[in-house]
Amino acid sequence: MAVAEMGSKKFDYAPAPESRAIVDIQPSYGLFIGGQWVDPTDGHAFKTISPSSEEVLAEVSEAGPGDVDRAVKAARKAYDTVWSKLPARERGKYLFRIARILQERARELAVLESLDNGKPIRESRDVDVPLVAAWFFHYAGWADKLDHAGFGSSPKPLGVAGQVIPWNFPLLMLAWKVAPALACGNTVVLKPAETTPLTALLFAEICQQADLPPGVVNIVTGAGDTGRSLVEHPGIDKVAFTGSTEVGKMIARSTAGTGKKVTLELGGKAANIVFDDAPVDQAVEGIVNGIFFNQGHVCCAGSRLLVQESAFDEVLESLKRRLSTLRLGDPLDKNTDIGAINSLEQLTRIRELSEVGESEGAARWTVACELPDKGFWFPPTVFTGVSQAHRIAREEIFGPVLSVLTFRTPQEAVEKANNTPYGLSAGVWTDKGSRILWMADKLRAGVVWANTFNRFDPTSPFGGYKESGYGREGGRHGLEAYLDV
Amino acid sequence: MTSTASPPVASGSPGTGPVSTSGSDGVDVAGITASNSSLRRFLHGLPGVDQVGAEARAATLSTRSIKTTAKAWAIDLAISMIDLTTLEGQDTPGKVRALCAKALRPDPSDPTTPRVAAICVYPDMVPIAVEALRGSQVHVASVATAFPSGRASLDVKLADTRDAVAAGADEIDMVIDRGAFLSGRYLEVFDEIVAVKRACGSAHLKVILETGELVTYDNVRRASWLAMLAGGDFIKTSTGKIQPAATLPVTLVMLEAVRDWRTATGRQVGVKPAGGIKTTKDAVKILVLVNETVGDDWLDPDWFRLGASSLLNDLLMQRTKLTTGRYSGPDYFTLD
Amino acid sequence: MSDRIDVRKTYKLYVGGKFPRSESGRSYEVTDRKGHFLANAAMGSRKDARDAVVAARSAFPGWSTATAYNRGQVLYRVAELLEGRRSQFVDEVAAGEGLTTRKAEAAVDEAIDRWVWYAGWSDKIAQVHGSTNPVAGPYFDFSVPEPTGVVAVVAPQDSSLLGLVSVLAPVVVTGNVAVVLASEERPLPAVTLSEVLATSDVPGGVVNVLTGRTTEVAPWLASHMDVNAIDLAGAPADAVTELQVAAADNLKRVVRPEATDWARTPGPQRMLAFLETKTVWHPIGV
Secondary structure, three states: EEEOOOOOOOOOOOOOOOHHHOOOOOEEEOOOEEOEEEEEEOOOOEEEEEOOOOOEEEEEEOOOHHHHHHHHHHHHHHHHHHOOOHOOOHHHHHHHHHHHHHHOOOHHHHHHHHHOOOOOHHHHHHHHHHHHHHHHHHHHHOOHHHHHOOOOOOOOOOOOEEEOOOOOOOHHHHHHHHHHHOOOOOEEEEEOOOOHHHHHHHHHHHHHHHHOOOEEEOOOOOOOOHHHHHHOOOOOOOOEEEOOOHHHHHHHHHHOOOOOOEEEOOOOOOOEEEEOOOOOHHHHHHHHHHHHHHHHHHOOEEEEEEEEHHHHHHHHHHHHHHHHOEEEEEOEOOOOOOOOOOOHHHHHHHHHHHHHHHHHEEEEEEOOOOOOOOOOOOOOEEEEEEOOOOHHHHHHOOOEEEEEEEEEHHHHHHHHHOOOOOOOOEEEEEEOHHHHHHHHHOOOOOOOEOOOOOOOOOHHHHHHHHHHHEOOOOOOOHHHHHHHO | OOOOOOOOOOOOOOOOOEEEEOOOOEEEEHHOOOOOHHHHHHHHHOOOOOOHHHHHHHHOHHHHHHHOHHHHHHHHHOOOOOOEEEOOOOOOOOHHHHHHHHHHHOOOOOHHHHHHHOOEHHHHHHHHHHHHOOOOOOOEEEEEEEOOOOOOOOOHHHHHHHHOOOOOOOOEEEOOHHHHHHHHHHHHHHHHHHHHHHHOOOOEEEEOOHHHHOOOOHHHHHHHHHHHOOOEEEEEEOOOOOOOOOOOOHHHHHHHHHHHHHHHHHOOOOOOEEEOOOOOHHHHHHHHHHHOOOOOOHHOOOOEOOOOHHHHHHHHHHHHHHHHOOOOOOOHOOOO | OOEEEOOOOEEEEEEEEEOOOOOOOOOOEEEEOOOOOOEEEEEOOHHHHHHHHHHHHHHHHHHHOOOOOHHHHHHHHHHHHHHHHHHHHHHHHHHHOOOHHHHHHHHHHHHHHHHHHHOOOOHHHHHHHHHOOOOOOOOOOOOEEEOOOOEEEEEOOOOOHHHHHHHHHHHHHOEEEEEEEEEOOHHHHHHHHHHHHHHOOOOOOEEEEEEHHHHHHHHHHHHHOOOOEEEOOOHHHHHHHHHHHHHHHOOEEEEEEOOOOOOOOOOHHHOOOOOEEEEEEEEEEO
């Protein structure tokens, strides 16, 4: 498949495809329960496709309520008979093994992730998969140090965790959930997103390679119904969910009164704030990275650019110039910057909201590029003349669409940034240290990036304020979600 | 104001002296350089460079995978951009002649190989090079101004320059006074460049910033603008005599500077990274940087050069691999 | 058919990533608990100690500025290699300490797990022992732990692998570099450990291992002005005070010896002993 070139080019980068041969996709997959591959009891299956070509990659089982029940029971049995009895250091060593195998099979995982999700191989290879391994390494080391984590001596796990993850960073979200859960001594039943199950299923294989005791990790594939069965199952002690705010609220309601501990990592509409003394070239990179990395399918994406009015012209001109070197196309091409939108459903939503943006009077600017005929694609798009009242300034689009607003003073920037029910992240670009700290202090967001954006680390706690959810993932703070404290 | 591409200027006459346009979109050189403090305010008012961000951008660009036809094109372009260099105390006429022969015929077994852009030597070797390259399009570049340290009086530095020009050099690679720059005497640095430019006559002037001694990217940006304000035709990273020399992030910052300069003044200035560029991979990464920062207009030996010596043989080896399909070895390429 | 003659090992010093003999040219006999000859070990001199400190100092900038993640990865890999050499260690520990094979195996397994335990601390110590401080003013105020520098370690005399690991790992996981003086009578596991380090990704000079007479070498480390800290775990009781006095000349951080059950999982004390705390203030304002 060709990569759409933007702008005239003397230097035409030839196709540089990463080979698919490294990954061996089965024609069909069962559910991973109790350390085994099992067929679903009511036999339903669905297909997962590659969103860049619409090619069917595999058939995947749909877990019905009976299957979810089996999985929870397997997790409970593993918890009661094996995992809770294992000395903490041995738990840690299992996690170290998993981390190592993730590193050994890194290329395979990256290719599979790009095929199933649509994201560029450069990102899955250089960002997603390395972070996945690092997450397991970090939490492996916590397993036998919980006494030192600041939660009292000998904090106990919760038991069985039900975990539902989204399609935007499939394997990374799995790592964020499974690693701390296991390190703290819990067992898990995890449901990957219906459009991106494959790396979770490969992870199950890795658990087998690591000789992880059966039932400690269970993977039940399926869609919304499967997720609901899992979250509402009376046999789990803990619910962890990453996904939309709408579903997060449903989960908060349905778990009310059950005694289940819940953590939610939901949507966002982050403000990326650029002052007139920002290091311009790096700020432009930060803006691009903030909203176009991972096709904008990022809960903490910098989807609102708040640029100081005095710097507007210079920043926008630099931004548009920079966008013209973005390369959109085949996710497996090593030079691709912008991959496919994950599903037709998501593409439709992005298109609809973009129409809304135009109809509400914002000025739309799109990089000129040819889109491939098969697959789901949306070119990087910038709306200027956006105000807080516009829907595209309030609603999460979850696509490569940037809304640009202006401000005059730091106070005004803070007000506009905070004027949202969300509170996941924010960016601040300025050369002045005290202003960075002042802004960080005032911004009601769980993650503030200063002179950088979209940086993640297993030691760095991540999570939202307000309707972006509650709980933190990463670091010492991330243990709390999986301990009975 | 958009950045439309100006047509590349013909080889040998790349642009005029300092542009003194006034008005909000131009750069008022006379006003800016009226005093050291006004020049300082201007340079310190340029946007800062975040080190981590700049290095991250350079690192991401160096993950570009350039293969097959793209690689072949890049290799040939890189060869044609080389300023083949010998700047050693032990240089002799014999050595310089051998280098010139290599410049004219980099790969005796393959006449389709492009020639390099220039030879770069010390001033007293210029006559040898001029003689050996007579009739070819290969330029003769000479270092000057008490290269590499620059520590001599202005008179000595100008005499050094005039000697090289009189001997037939059509390009002069000067060094700025880093001591003056680092102690904030910007106007002194400016005046020296202007004087050297005058002494160049019709030869074109590359200004070596010696980025390894400037250390911060903020300084590299300021020194780049200073050199361009003073009328330099090219800005060059390093003398190649100290490390670090031409790193990717430094080259990136300098490319951003020439891009912004052209947007502000309409004048195009060239860039030459020099020192530490040893392999084809290095050279290709640099060309990717050029491509994605300033684009087509600089992908041309008139506007972009590579200061290197051992790089050429690695480019030739890679070129041979692409044409024959086999890995080659050093025995098959000439050492001069 | 006669028995195969085995290729015996030579036990040398480990300094700057290489295995030199002692510059003194001397060696001494190492025997098992029954007095049977095991090997000749290098008898380290004050000059070897001096060279080791130089090697350690030059390795410090690289090691201390590596990311915590990177240090953790490197140290975890060391554990993989220790596991691979398990039977060699078991033999050396059994012979040197007069233990049964089962007891030696338990000690070696514990040593490997101890190493893994410490490797996992690399990217956690800052969160557990750093802080942001709520000062009474518009300042962002934070404290970070930083490695102190070159740490001399007088390794435990009796516990030749588990005790050694328990005093060495906390030094390196925190970004410090080490000059280790191995147990005088049971030095063999220390030398085998250096072989493991040499074949791992631990940069040369980060760990240096000297064998020899404790009372001859330890004073030179204790008085060395370019050593920042010293762990006296294996110092003979009657020498401790003198060594501490010598250490006071440049105010080294000193870890005094005490009776320790090396089999028990320790707390963070040996890591904290070699960490400085840096507190930074920055105004908060527009």
